[in-house]
Amino acid sequence: MSQKILVTGGAGYIGSHTSVVLQNSGYDVHIIDNLANASPDVVNNIAKITGIEPTFTNLDLCDADALHAYFLKHQHFAGVIHFAAHKSVSESARKPLHYYHNNLLGLINILEEMGRTDCRNLVFSSSCTVYGQPDHLPVAEDAPLKKAASPYGNTKKICEDIITDQAANKQVRAISLRYFNPTGAHDSACIGEMPMDTPNNLVPYLTQTSIGKREQLRVFGSDYNTPDGSGIRDYIHVMDLANAHLSALERLSEKRNEKNPEVFNLGTGQGYSVLDVIWTFERVTGVKVNYTIAQRRPGDIEKVWADPSRANKALNWHTRYSLEEMLESAWIWELTMKAKQETPQQ
Ligand code: UFG
Numbered sequence: 001m002s003q004k005i006l007v008t009g010g011a012g013y014i015g016s017h018t019s020v021v022l023q024n025s026g027y028d029v030h031i032i033d034n035l036a037n038a039s040p041d042v043v044n045n046i047a048k049i050t051g052i053e054p055t056f057t058n059l060d061l062c063d064a065d066a067l068h069a070y071f072l073k074h075q076h077f078a079g080v081i082h083f084a085a086h087k088s089v090s091e092s093a094r095k096p097l098h099y100y101h102n103n104l105l106g107l108i109n110i111l112e113e114m115g116r117t118d119c120r121n122l123v124f125s126s127s128c129t130v131y132g133q134p135d136h137l138p139v140a141e142d143a144p145l146k147k148a149a150s151p152y153g154n155t156k157k158i159c160e161d162i163i164t165d166q167a168a169n170k171q172v173r174a175i176s177l178r179y180f181n182p183t184g185a186h187d188s189a190c191i192g193e194m195p196m197d198t199p200n201n202l203v204p205y206l207t208q209t210s211i212g213k214r215e216q217l218r219v220f221g222s223d224y225n226t227p228d229g230s231g232i233r234d235y236i237h238v239m240d241l242a243n244a245h246l247s248a249l250e251r252l253s254e255k256r257n258e259k260n261p262e263v264f265n266l267g268t269g270q271g272y273s274v275l276d277v278i279w280t281f282e283r284v285t286g287v288k289v290n291y292t293i294a295q296r297r298p299g300d301i302e303k304v305w306a307d308p309s310r311a312n313k314a315l316n317w318h319t320r321y322s323l324e325e326m327l328e329s330a331w332i333w334e335l336t337m338k339a340k341q342e343t344p345q346q
Pocket of ligand 1: 153217231232233301
């Protein structure tokens, strides 16, 4: 019998790609998602890729009673991969309580139910935002964590702390994965990033500008201490990220973890500037990007890229996709979404 895995937020961007990877590896995937920032079509699109319909439940993790009833019904998950959370840096500054309430309570409720049902293995979706602007680059996991630049970033840091305290009580065996900048889409172009509102992130803003949905991309800052003056990030293909979740889950189920919790950086180890991204996009797609140089965006850091060597070794995981491939797949996904919108519904 295949192992049952609960994926919270499995209809979202990284959750859907991870669900595909898990299904392709023989896991029985159960998704819960309140569809606050995802489309119900995603579940069908996962099934299109894998040939298997994941079990889907529309549920808000903050509804403790509903979650309790769900766990009573679906008992005995071999593990939980917890993605469900709000993720906009700018929105979190406008609605801090909304972010603390949703992101912290969601995790607490999941941990309560895991404890009650003796489900031990948790993979948690964290972020490189916990490092702020690191003193040394590339940044490794043991670098000091800086004061979070946003309520969103602080929720990730507090969630990691909650997991550490719960793990100290041997209530959970956990791995927190600190993502750098996820981008790209599945090769099938059946799933990808689907911002519901105006995107905050560079790559969806770039593809939406290039397809004509947005007028102009602004490059936030040209006076950073970087070779071309624009900010540097470590972009990582979403399928590389998804594969790391599988490795983390296997490490926990086989009790190969060396500490509890463990923390891993998920990045390529290579930084690219905003202008590198724009010019690479233009080169691989042949599409000219309408962009302008603008003021720095408040709260942005100058540069960050990962030292992924701990994940490379412990998870036996390496990134496979280049920046070119990330941007090409993001563009094909944008074109596919446009074509779907233009096709009259049968
Ligand atoms: N950028 C632009 N123009 C845009 C959008 C972004 O120039 O329209 C620049 C940013 O200034 C930055 C780079 O592109 O230099 C990447 O910005 P993103 O918004 O795509 O990503 P961030 O690095 O700001 O944010 C990511 C994650 C967050 C996380 C944060 C921590 O998306 O979840 O890293 O730094 F909190």
